[in-house]
Amino acid sequence: MELADIPAILILVGIVAYAILAGADFGAPIWAVTARGEESNRLSESGHRSMAPVWEANHVWLIFVLVICWTAYPEVFGSIFSTLWIPLILACLGIIMRAVGYVAGGVSMSRAFTILAAVASLLVPFALGTVIGAIVDGRVPPGNAQGDIITAWLAPVPIAIGLILVASSAYLAAVYLAADADRRGEDDLASAFRTRGLVAGVIAGLLAAIGLIVLEKNVSAEFFDGLTSGLGLVAVIVSGVAGMLTLIMLWTRRFREARFMAAAAVAAVVAGWGIAQQPEMLPGLTIEQAAASDEVIIGLLVAVVIGLAILIPSLYLLYSLVLGGRFDPLSVPAADAAGVEEPLGPASRRALGFVLGAAGIGGLMLFVSDSGVTLYLGLALFLAGTAGGVVLLARSLVRTPPV
Amino acid sequence: MPPVLRPGDACPALRRDQQRQYHRRAEYSVGVLDLIAAAGDFAFGPGNSFPAVDQDYLLEARQMQAMSFVMHIPLVCFGIAFPSLVIFMEWLGLKTGKAHYTAIARRWSKVMITLFAAGVVTGTLLSFELGVLWPGFMAAFGDVFGLAFGLEGFSFFIEAIFISIYVYSWDRISPKRHILTGIPVIAAGITGSMFVIAVNAWMNNPSGFDVVNGEVTNVKPFEALFANGHLWPQLTHMYLAAYIVVGFIIAGIYAFAWMKGRRGAYFRTAMVVPLAVACIASPAQLLIGDWAARTVAEDQPIKLASFEGLYETTEGAPETIFGWYTEDNTIEYGIEIPKLLSLLSYHDPNATVQGLETVPEDDWPNINVVRLSFQTMVGIGTGLAMLSAWFLWIWFRRRKLPETKWFYRAVMVAGPGAVVALIAGWVTTEVGRQPWVVYGVMRTEQAVTGADGIVFGFAALLAVYLVLIGTVFWVLRRIARQPFPPEIAALEERGEGDHGTG
Ligand code: HDD
Numbered sequence: 001m002e003l004a005d006i007p008a009i010l011i012l013v014g015i016v017a018y019a020i021l022a023g024a025d026f027g028a029p030i031w032a033v034t035a036r037g038e039e040s041n042r043l044s045e046s047g048h049r050s051m052a053p054v055w056e057a058n059h060v061w062l063i064f065v066l067v068i069c070w071t072a073y074p075e076v077f078g079s080i081f082s083t084l085w086i087p088l089i090l091a092c093l094g095i096i097m098r099a100v101g102y103v104a105g106g107v108s109m110s111r112a113f114t115i116l117a118a119v120a121s122l123l124v125p126f127a128l129g130t131v132i133g134a135i136v137d138g139r140v141p142p143g144n145a146q147g148d149i150i151t152a153w154l155a156p157v158p159i160a161i162g163l164i165l166v167a168s169s170a171y172l173a174a175v176y177l178a179a180d181a182d183r184r185g186e187d188d189l190a191s192a193f194r195t196r197g198l199v200a201g202v203i204a205g206l207l208a209a210i211g212l213i214v215l216e217k218n219v220s221a222e223f224f225d226g227l228t229s230g231l232g233l234v235a236v237i238v239s240g241v242a243g244m245l246t247l248i249m250l251w252t253r254r255f256r257e258a259r260f261m262a263a264a265a266v267a268a269v270v271a272g273w274g275i276a277q278q279p280e281m282l283p284g285l286t287i288e289q290a291a292a293s294d295e296v297i298i299g300l301l302v303a304v305v306i307g308l309a310i311l312i313p314s315l316y317l318l319y320s321l322v323l324g325g326r327f328d329p330l331s332v333p334a335a336d337a338a339g340v341e342e343p344l345g346p347a348s349r350r351a352l353g354f355v356l357g358a359a360g361i362g363g364l365m366l367f368v369s370d371s372g373v374t375l376y377l378g379l380a381l382f383l384a385g386t387a388g389g390v391v392l393l394a395r396s397l398v399r400t401p402p403v
Numbered sequence: 404m405p406p407v408l409r410p411g412d413a414c415p416a417l418r419r420d421q422q423r424q425y426h427r428r429a430e431y432s433v434g435v436l437d438l439i440a441a442a443g444d445f446a447f448g449p450g451n452s453f454p455a456v457d458q459d460y461l462l463e464a465r466q467m468q469a470m471s472f473v474m475h476i477p478l479v480c481f482g483i484a485f486p487s488l489v490i491f492m493e494w495l496g497l498k499t500g501k502a503h504y505t506a507i508a509r510r511w512s513k514v515m516i517t518l519f520a521a522g523v524v525t526g527t528l529l530s531f532e533l534g535v536l537w538p539g540f541m542a543a544f545g546d547v548f549g550l551a552f553g554l555e556g557f558s559f560f561i562e563a564i565f566i567s568i569y570v571y572s573w574d575r576i577s578p579k580r581h582i583l584t585g586i587p588v589i590a591a592g593i594t595g596s597m598f599v600i601a602v603n604a605w606m607n608n609p610s611g612f613d614v615v616n617g618e619v620t621n622v623k624p625f626e627a628l629f630a631n632g633h634l635w636p637q638l639t640h641m642y643l644a645a646y647i648v649v650g651f652i653i654a655g656i657y658a659f660a661w662m663k664g665r666r667g668a669y670f671r672t673a674m675v676v677p678l679a680v681a682c683i684a685s686p687a688q689l690l691i692g693d694w695a696a697r698t699v700a701e702d703q704p705i706k707l708a709s710f711e712g713l714y715e716t717t718e719g720a721p722e723t724i725f726g727w728y729t730e731d732n733t734i735e736y737g738i739e740i741p742k743l744l745s746l747l748s749y750h751d752p753n754a755t756v757q758g759l760e761t762v763p764e765d766d767w768p769n770i771n772v773v774r775l776s777f778q779t780m781v782g783i784g785t786g787l788a789m790l791s792a793w794f795l796w797i798w799f800r801r802r803k804l805p806e807t808k809w810f811y812r813a814v815m816v817a818g819p820g821a822v823v824a825l826i827a828g829w830v831t832t833e834v835g836r837q838p839w840v841v842y843g844v845m846r847t848e849q850a851v852t853g854a855d856g857i858v859f860g861f862a863a864l865l866a867v868y869l870v871l872i873g874t875v876f877w878v879l880r881r882i883a884r885q886p887f888p889p890e891i892a893a894l895e896e897r898g899e900g901d902h903g904t905g
């Protein structure tokens with residue numbers, strides 16, 4: 001493995017994370033539309049409750065993928081985004097519509113918002129799937145909008161992959177929501193999602209089989225060989241087996257295990273894609289040619305390692321709270337933790353003196369210097385004084401008698 | 404060995420007469436401006452050529468970029484400044500045991516997550532647009548500034564994770580821990596704006612790479628992003644702007660309630676705390692704005708000249724306010740204040756300020772747009788600082804809130820005014836950088852997409868944005884109308900609070 005390959009692996013990891021985490025965000029509203037009346041409301045409320053605390057974090061994986069791509073393979077990024085601007089903007093439209101659903105979901109479960117979110121849920125996986133399909137199918141030549149902006153993504157392979165992604169996000173959502181409902185003890189909801197999951201799982205499986213045939217007929221022999229021999233084949237088989245196992249677990253109501261198996265099925269497919277897509281990322285452009293200089297990639301890797309060291313514990317905290325049911329509605333509203341009644345005293349004159357002094361001296365230093373230590377020291381003093389000033393002022397203002 | 408263009412070299416792509424122009428400028432030789440001479444073609448795609456791009460695309464792309472910023476930037480002000488306000492209220496509540504402080508924090512935290520959601524998706528759109536609208540820029544320079552966005556991505560993760568934990572774990576974890584989960588949100592607001600502004604500062608003052616035969620090489624990403632004198636003034640200025648915007652908008656909402664007679668402890672506190680923030684940040688912003696202007700004067704003299712519409716290089720240059728820059732390079736209907744420009748930009752009344760004449764007209768931004776937006780920002784900024792001074796004066800003299808209704812009306816106007824100043828500031832920076840996307844190195848027309856039909860994408864986005872804005876407003880109103888817990892309602896009726904103790 002070369003240095004130039006490592007960012008590509010990070011990109012695949014990001015895509016897997018986005019697909020298995022955010023994929024479910026996009027499946028949830030579809031299920032709410034499949035029921036009517038009271039049941040629809042309950043399905044959509046349950047979906048909102050499960051997804052609302054995590055969707056923003058899930059979403060950042062998409063940003064992560066984009067950023068790694070443009071830093072490590074700038075030309076690939078420019079080429080894909082100029083040729084495929086239509087599906088990419090469609091995905092954005094969908095993401096914004098989905099956010100409308102989340103924003104509104106906090107106060108209302110009206111049918112109009114559910115439908116809007118459901119449309120978004122079809123649009124985003126489909127559009128992003130066509131983008132992947134266009135790359136797989138070699139329809140994005142390097143350069144500024146060098147491919148056909150319509151036929152690059154409205155073609156058999158991209159459409160097939162788009163449909164597979166729609167089905168698999170709907171499937172993932174049903175599996176996750178069944179598990180969440182089960183945890184909350186809402187058995188009827190768990191059953192409703194279970195049935196839907198089984199249907200969606202079968203559809204996704206069928207689509208995947210059809211997709212394989214479409215791939216064989218269309219993509220380059222090199223890509224197809226990569227996918228159907230060696231490690232690529234292993235990945236495809238793992239994915240198929242994991243998909244089957246998920247169905248069985250769903251059937252036998254082992255929801256927690258089903259959740260992890262479903263994620264494994266998606267991860268294996270993406271890995272297979274990564275293995276088959278070598279060595280060319282775009283026609284005539286190999287990973288080595290596209291990669292930024294070693295210095296840039298090393299810088300990026302350093303940033304990613306530091307970032308992950310902070311990110312992983314944070315994500316762990318979030319998911320352990322969510323999956324542990326800590327954010328589920330409380331059966332008894334907790335009493336306000338009323339502390340000791342301890343009125344604020346007046347701010348001390350010393351504090352006021354410090355604050356005014358720091359802001360004054362710092363401001364003066366900042367004003368008279370053009371660069372160097374005095375400037376930045378002045379800035380630090382000035383900002384510290386300003387922040388302290390805000391706290392003192394706010395403290396004393398809240399004690400104001402009424403007019 | 405291919406020729407390496409370095410700052411100061413003549414550019415093969417420029418006409419002869421233009422090169423002479425650049426040489427004339429040598430005597431004011433100032434840092435990055437010399438890179439202008441190094442500007443050339445950039446390799447992208449087969450044959451190292453850059454396809455000629457229809458100029459209509461450039462206009463459409465610019466408008467789409469502008470619209471998206473106008474949505475994103477006011478929203479992210481809330482991501483930057485709101486968490487510390489909410490946490491301050493929660494801390495007050497914890498310290499004093501008064502229910503209305505905690506009630507404010509709870510209600511604000513719902514508003515905070517609603518606006519955060521809108522900020523997240525508008526930001527996502529911006530990342531997509533970097534590729535969709537400016538593929539040439541990304542292909543040539545993505546590796547130079549990508550690192551900052553990489554770090555930025557992790558800030559977003561932290562912000563998104565902890566804002567969820569904070570908002571959804573009220574009553575689920577102990578109050579002290581709950582406050583602690585808010586701290587990473589504040590920190591990520593700082594780093595999140597820092598990294599994105601590092602990119603913008605780099606675009607204004609590029610360094611950390613060489614251009615060899617149209618290829619960007621010798622990239623030093625850390626140098627490019629963090630060894631840049633524009634980063635700190637821009638970051639500080641933007642950070643204070645966020646507090647001004649958020650402070651005045653929230654104070655303005657409660658000032659409206661105040662005028663309608665709702666002056667109990669809850670409403671009064673919810674007004675005075677944001678007001679305290681805004682009234683300290685506004686005067687501070689004058690000083691930081693002055694610093695920003697000095698940095699521009701140093702590294703982007705043509706941008707400074709367009710702020711002021713200064714055609715001739717002048718010693719002891721005057722400041723001209725209002726007016727209109729005309730074809731014959733004068734300002735009509737302006738009011739001239741002698742020597743002020745030199746004084747402001749170099750802190751020396753007799754300093755020489757470089758004029759627009761020193762570069763070809765091709766290299767000018769749209770002077771009137773830049774001038775107007777700059778003066779709008781400075782005008783509003785001065786106004787806000789005066790409003791703050793009024794408030795602080797009355798408070799220190801009489802320890803009372805102002806009695807006249809005009810003060811509360813002014814606060815209501817100040818919020819939207821601050822947003823206008825914010826946008827105007829960004830227009831000044833971004834339009835003032837034109838026609839360059841990377842100042843002096845790459846022209847915006849070289850960055851723009853060659854794809855057809857962007858205008859339809861623009862229309863569709865505008866439509867869903869309107870739906871988003873409408874929904875956000877509707878949801879905020881619903882939140883505002885949720886009934887108070889009984890103890891707060893009772894407090895409001897009696898009009899009492901934390902006062903009477905000192
Ligand atoms: C509430 C908002 C606000 C207010 C009251 C002011 N500004 Fe501002 N200004 C901004 C919000 C802003 C901004 C939107 O945040 C900008 C855009 C880029 C940046 O870094 O900050 C900006 C940019 C900006 C620039 C350009 C920096 C560049 O191009 O790199 C200058 C010279 C100033 N400002 C100067 C001032 C002065 C002298 C002000 C005092 C009256 C002032 N600003 C008030």
Ligand code: HEM
Pocket residue numbers: 464465466468469470472473476533537540599600602603826829830833834837840847850
């Ligand atoms: C990274 C931080 C950036 C910030 C904060 C920023 C901010 C802004 C803002 C506020 C505007 C003005 C909107 C208006 O005209 O009303 C603007 C315009 C623009 N930005 Fe940026 N920008 C950034 C990066 C970029 C990038 C990466 C590009 C792409 C190459 C870009 C290209 C432009 C262009 C072409 C315009 C339109 C200028 C015009 O209307 O004349 N900016 N930007």
Ligand code: HEM
Pocket residue numbers: 056059060063475476478479481482483518519520521522523524525526527528529530533559560562563592595596599600641
């Ligand atoms: C004035 C300049 C900018 C500032 C201060 C800023 C700051 C922020 C902040 C604080 C957030 C967190 C979300 C929130 O609080 O609502 C955010 C979100 C975001 N911003 Fe910006 N931003 C700026 C410009 C840009 C630009 C130019 C881009 C991209 C090219 C961008 C891309 C994003 C993205 C992708 C998100 C979503 C992150 C998420 O999913 O959590 N921003 N921005």
